[in-house]
Structure formats: structure tokens, C-alpha cells
Amino acid sequence: MTDGFDFSPGAQVPLSGSAGQTAATYALASAAYRDAKVETILDANNEWHESTVSTGRPWAKIFRPNLGEAFSLAVRDRMLGANRKALIQSFGTEPQVVVEHCLAAHRIRRERDNWLSAVTVLCGVLFLPGMLVWLLVFQIRASVAKRDDKRASALGTALLFGVGALAVIFLIRMPFTGFWAWYARASVVMPVVGWLWAKQICERTAKDLRDRWESMLAGGGLGAKIPEAVPGSPGETSAERLRQALARLGAEQQSNSVFYAGPKGILGMGTRWGSWQLAEDLVPREKDKEIHPFRSWDVIKAIHDQLGMLVRGPLNTGGFPTPSIRHWIVSPIGEKAKEVSRPKGTDVDAYQIKTHAIQEICNKQQFGGGERHYLGVQWTLWDGQLIITMLITVTVLHETLRIEVTGHALGPVNALFTTKPSAPTKKVQKQVRFWETREVKLPLVDTDEVVRLSVRAPFTWYPPLLxxxxxxxxxxxxxxxxxxxxxxxxxxxxxxxxxxxxxxxxLRVVHAAAIRVLEENGVDTEKFGTRSAFLSTQVQDVSPRKADVYDA
Known part of the structure; x- marks a missing residue:
């Protein structure tokens, strides 16, 4: 592979478990099964990251996708494409599960579209004049119905009934005889028969998709079925490529390389909301002796070991869950950068930067250009909806040692992804008590939706045209x-x-571990202790702020 990723069994990076990460994962996966308008995804845009929807041809609105169709295809192509760009890690979620559900949703729709394509050919293309007339009527009706004026909507419905009445008269008083008379009758009737047949197919699929949508938000009871990802024989290259793409996706999720994008913060971890710095001179504890030589990595290693004790405490109060403690290599990119590039070379194995390279960056790359090292302690909370990351970096410049602790937080996925399906209804007036209204249930798939799906179905074989x-x-x-x-x-x-x-x-664990290392190496820690006490007082009155936005 061009990215140097080895797919042999020994090179696979074990995936983390899904415990504690199900809510955010299944909320995102549910988007693949949704049937809302594709423009609703724009409501989920946040301050820094925005999706866009292209409108296609103005005269071809009947080919517009819904949210689930557009989302599943976009995510599949972006995350599994042959020439895809590097991805940002999705902390708190299992992106492979989301992609699998996108594949499963696409497979369900493909089966539906196969049936609809057959119906379109048998009942539409073979009787093309009638189908074109009915499509023109539905297109005019859809254009009229989109107006806010209620009278326009009623006019569109009246147009449909009027054309239906003319069709009945045309069938009774046929101006032709012989073969063309029967063909004309069939051209009027068969598109209607095809619509009724297509409606049953669409409603069956819509119910299946909605059941899966609801199941996702209830805990993911229905699993994703993607048999095309399991090679049945050595010659099935497409299945093998898909399997490798899913494995590559899982390996990239475990990468220890992240990207800092200015005011956007560290991509995947959120913006920096707080920063605390302890910086003092390295002075020998005894005047006649020198400081024992040590490096930044020695301090970081001691902090790493001490952070593992965060789950312990003198009282049985629950306290911290077990965090993920990892060494991160942070690469700077532009605020408006549209792609990232992961490190490559002999120091990288399956997207993982090796330990000796991490130590070298920690000890040497502390000033000027290049990547930086951070020690991170991360909690995945609220069933994957909250990601808290505290990053620690140690630098030594001249005689000054600086220990910086920064806080990053990534909030819940947008509420758009957590809304459950609701049956379509409308309010109508009661027949007797006409001043009162009641709700009546509508079909899951209305007339216009059946037409849209039937017209789109034959084009799904070539997505670029669609x-x-x-x-x-x-x-x-x-x-x-x-x-x-x-x-x-x-x-x-x-x-x-x-x-x-x-x-x-x-903050207190980091300072305690660092001061212990300094004392062991003969450093006077009085100023460090005083500064640490000051920061401990300051952090008790902590409040979130945009620390990545430098208001100079």
C-alpha cells in the first residue's frame, strides 16, 4: 500500500472496545437510516466545521437525495475511498461501526432500487409516453405545492385529480384503433400500476430503515449486515479491498498523531479552554554542587506513572473512571487547511509513531519549527458524548523548566443525530365539531416520494451522474x-x-510528580513549590475560556 500499512496479521493494531462509547457512535450511525431532507444536516454545523449541500441541476429536483442517502454515500466514499485523504481520529466513537451502518443502509436501498428499477422499466420505460406525461404532472404539482400559499397546494392536488379524470375519459373515448389504441391505454394505466407496486416496495423499505434508526438510538440492537466485506474466495478482490479499507480505518483511529489548527484547537479533541504554566529557573539545591543531568522525558515519564494513580483516592466516592494515558505528537496546520498529512517513514508503524521517535521529539523539538510532544490523559464520559483531554508538555530552555497543562473538551454530537423517528401526521377538522381538530396518521412514503425514488432508482448504478x-x-x-x-x-x-x-x-498530580523528579536531581524546588501552590489556588476558580484565541 502507498501509506505503508501492512495488512498481515502481525501488523494489525487491536481496536479499542466500544464500552462507554455507544451513544455518540449510534447517534452518528442513525443518520444513515434517516429520511429527512438533506438540508437538515446544515443545522448541525458548528462554529468551526461546516457541511455543505450542492443543489444539483435546477430542473432536476426530483433527483435530490434525502439525508440518509446523501450521508451514507458521502461517509462511505470519504472514509473508504481508494484515494482518500487522511482522517481525524473520532475520540469517543467507533468510526468503523458508523461506516458499517452506512454500508448496510446503502445495501438496503440498493436492493430497493433494484426492484424499483425493474418496476420502472416494466411499467414506465416500455410505456414511455404515459410515464413522461405523469412525471410532468407530478413535477408541476411538486413545484406548486412548495409555495407557502395554501391555495397553491390545493391547486396542485386539483391538477392531479384533473389529469386523472382526463385519463379516464381518454381511456373510454379512445381516438385510436388497433394496436396503438391498446398501447395508448396501457401507457395511461401501466405507470399508475407501477406506482402502486413501487409504493409497496418503498413503504416496506422505509419501515425497515426507520426500525433501524430507532434501534440505533435505543442502543444499537440491530447490527449492520455487510456480507460484501467478507471474501468468499481468494478471487473476490472487491471484498478484500473493502476488508482492508475497514482495517485501515480502525488502525488510523488508533494513531498517536494529532493536528493543531489554531483557533479550532486540536482536531478531534476540541478547543483549548484553559492553560496553566509552571516556569521557574533550575537552581542547584546546594551551592557547591551541580544539578544531576536529566531530560524532559524523565519528567514526562514520572508524570505518566503518577497519572495512572488518578483512579485511587482516600475515600470511596466513585471518583475518576480509568482514563486513557497516551503520548501524542502534535503537528501544526493552518486554520483553513483542508487536509492533513500523517507522518511517514521508518519511525512510523501502522500509523503509530514509535517510542524512540517520541522520546527524541520530547527532548529536542521544543523551540522553532517541527512537531511537539504532549502527554495526554483523556476521559470518555457520558456514553461517548463528552471527551475531556488534559495535555501536559515539558520544555527546558536555557535554565528555565516549563510545565504546561492545557484542558480540551469536546461536547456531545448535535441534537439532530439524537432525534427519534416519529410517524408523519397532520391535523384535520372534525366532521361534526368542525371547530376542533384531530391528528391522522399519514403513510410513511407519500406520493411524491414514491415518484422520486422510482425515478432515481435506475441512476443509482452510476452515482456521479446522480x-x-x-x-x-x-x-x-x-x-x-x-x-x-x-x-x-x-x-x-x-x-x-x-x-x-x-x-x-x-494539575496537582503533574506538579507533584515533576517536583519529585527535580528534588531527586538536586534542584532547589522552593520556587517551584510556591508557584505550584499559587496555581493550585488559581485552578479552583477555573472557568472555561477560548484559550486558543489570542486577543493581542
């Missing part, structure tokens, strides 16, 4: 499933509390 006709969904770049549609956690009181409460114990 996208050109009806438009498509463009995902925000650099793309990652989790951060693209994440809201700020500060509107949720308990999520905000969790993020703020994590700062104080992490």
Missing part, C-alpha cells in the same frame, strides 16, 4: 466523524462541571 443531477453532501475538511458535528459542552451543566473538576487533580 450527484450531478440531484446534488450531494460535502463533508467538512479535515474530516473526522466526531468533531465535525460536536457541540460545545458548556451548555450542559453537568458536562461542564466534569470538565472543570478534572483540571485541579490533574
Amino acid at each position: 450527484n450531478w443531477l440531484g446534488g450531494s453532501l460535502t463533508l467538512p475538511e479535515p474530516f473526522g466523524l466526531r468533531h465535525a458535528w460536536a457541540d460545545q459542552p458548556w451548555r450542559h451543566r453537568f458536562m461542564a462541571d466534569d470538565a472543570l473538576r478534572a483540571a485541579t487533580p490533574v
Whole structure:
């Protein structure tokens, strides 16, 4: 492979479990089964990352996709494409599960479209004059019905009934005789028969998709079925490519390389909301002796070991769940960058930067250009809806040692992805008590939707043409499933509390571990201790702010 990823069994990176990450994962996966308008995805855009929807040809609105169709295709092509760009990690989710559900939803729709294509050919294309007339009527009706004026909507319905009445008269008083008379009758009737047949197919599929949508938000009871990803024989190259693409996606999710995009923060981890710095001179504890030589990695290693004790405490109060403690290599990119490039070479194995390279960056790349090292402690909370990350970096310049702790928070996925399906209804006046109204249930698939799906079905075999006709969904770049549609956690009181409460114990553990290393190496820690006490007091009154926005 061009990215150097080895698909042999020994090179596979084990995927993390899905425990504690189901809500955000299944909320995003549910979008593949939704039947709302594709423009509703624009409501999920956040401050830094925006999806866009292309409108296609103005005269071909009947080919427009709905949300589930556009989302599943866009995510599949972006995350599994042969020439895809690097992805941003989706902390708190399992992107492979989301992609699998996109594939499963596409497979369900493909089976429906196969049936609809057969119906369109048998009942439409073979009787093309009648189908074109009916399509013209439906197109005019759809254009009229979109107007806000209720009289226009009624006019569109009246137009449909009027054409139906003319069709009946045409059948009774046929101006032709012989073969063309029967063909004309069939051209009027067969598109209607095809519509009734197509309606049953569409309603059956719509019910299946909605059941899966509801199941996703209830905990993911229905699994994704993608038999095309399991090679049945050594010669099935397409299935093998899909399997490798899914494996590559899982391996990239475990990469220890992240990207800092200015005011957007670290992509996938959220913006930096707080920063605390301890910086003092390295002075020998005894005047006649020198400091024992040590490196930044020695301090980081001690902090790493001490952070593992965060789950312990003197009281049995629940406390911290077990965090993920990892070494991260952070690469800077432009705020408006549209793609990222992951490190390559002998120091990288399956998207993982090797330990010796991490140590070298930690000890040497502390000033000027290049990548930087951070030690991160990360919690996945609220069933994957809140990601709290505290990053620690240690630098030594001249005689000054600086320990910086920064807080990052990624909030819940947008509420658009957590809305459950509701049966379509409308209010009508009661026949007797006409001043009162009642709700009546509508079919899952209305007349216009059956026509749209039937017309689109034959074109689904060539998506580029369908996208050109009806438009498509463009995902925000650099793309990652989790951060693209994440809201700020500060509107949720308990999520905000969790993020703020994590700062104080992490800061104190970091300072205690660092000061212990300094004392072991003969450094006078009096000033470090005084500064640490000051920061401990300051962090108790912590409040979130946009620390990545430098208001100079």
C-alpha cells in the first residue's frame, strides 16, 4: 500500500472496545437510516466545521437525495475511498461501526432500487409516453405545492385529480384503433400500476430503515449486515479491498498523531479552554554542587506513572473512571487547511509513531519549527458524548523548566443525530365539531416520494451522474466523524462541571510528580513549590475560556 500499512496479521493494531462509547457512535450511525431532507444536516454545523449541500441541476429536483442517502454515500466514499485523504481520529466513537451502518443502509436501498428499477422499466420505460406525461404532472404539482400559499397546494392536488379524470375519459373515448389504441391505454394505466407496486416496495423499505434508526438510538440492537466485506474466495478482490479499507480505518483511529489548527484547537479533541504554566529557573539545591543531568522525558515519564494513580483516592466516592494515558505528537496546520498529512517513514508503524521517535521529539523539538510532544490523559464520559483531554508538555530552555497543562473538551454530537423517528401526521377538522381538530396518521412514503425514488432508482448504478443531477453532501475538511458535528459542552451543566473538576487533580498530580523528579536531581524546588501552590489556588476558580484565541 502507498501509506505503508501492512495488512498481515502481525501488523494489525487491536481496536479499542466500544464500552462507554455507544451513544455518540449510534447517534452518528442513525443518520444513515434517516429520511429527512438533506438540508437538515446544515443545522448541525458548528462554529468551526461546516457541511455543505450542492443543489444539483435546477430542473432536476426530483433527483435530490434525502439525508440518509446523501450521508451514507458521502461517509462511505470519504472514509473508504481508494484515494482518500487522511482522517481525524473520532475520540469517543467507533468510526468503523458508523461506516458499517452506512454500508448496510446503502445495501438496503440498493436492493430497493433494484426492484424499483425493474418496476420502472416494466411499467414506465416500455410505456414511455404515459410515464413522461405523469412525471410532468407530478413535477408541476411538486413545484406548486412548495409555495407557502395554501391555495397553491390545493391547486396542485386539483391538477392531479384533473389529469386523472382526463385519463379516464381518454381511456373510454379512445381516438385510436388497433394496436396503438391498446398501447395508448396501457401507457395511461401501466405507470399508475407501477406506482402502486413501487409504493409497496418503498413503504416496506422505509419501515425497515426507520426500525433501524430507532434501534440505533435505543442502543444499537440491530447490527449492520455487510456480507460484501467478507471474501468468499481468494478471487473476490472487491471484498478484500473493502476488508482492508475497514482495517485501515480502525488502525488510523488508533494513531498517536494529532493536528493543531489554531483557533479550532486540536482536531478531534476540541478547543483549548484553559492553560496553566509552571516556569521557574533550575537552581542547584546546594551551592557547591551541580544539578544531576536529566531530560524532559524523565519528567514526562514520572508524570505518566503518577497519572495512572488518578483512579485511587482516600475515600470511596466513585471518583475518576480509568482514563486513557497516551503520548501524542502534535503537528501544526493552518486554520483553513483542508487536509492533513500523517507522518511517514521508518519511525512510523501502522500509523503509530514509535517510542524512540517520541522520546527524541520530547527532548529536542521544543523551540522553532517541527512537531511537539504532549502527554495526554483523556476521559470518555457520558456514553461517548463528552471527551475531556488534559495535555501536559515539558520544555527546558536555557535554565528555565516549563510545565504546561492545557484542558480540551469536546461536547456531545448535535441534537439532530439524537432525534427519534416519529410517524408523519397532520391535523384535520372534525366532521361534526368542525371547530376542533384531530391528528391522522399519514403513510410513511407519500406520493411524491414514491415518484422520486422510482425515478432515481435506475441512476443509482452510476452515482456521479446522480450527484450531478440531484446534488450531494460535502463533508467538512479535515474530516473526522466526531468533531465535525460536536457541540460545545458548556451548555450542559453537568458536562461542564466534569470538565472543570478534572483540571485541579490533574494539575496537582503533574506538579507533584515533576517536583519529585527535580528534588531527586538536586534542584532547589522552593520556587517551584510556591508557584505550584499559587496555581493550585488559581485552578479552583477555573472557568472555561477560548484559550486558543489570542486577543493581542
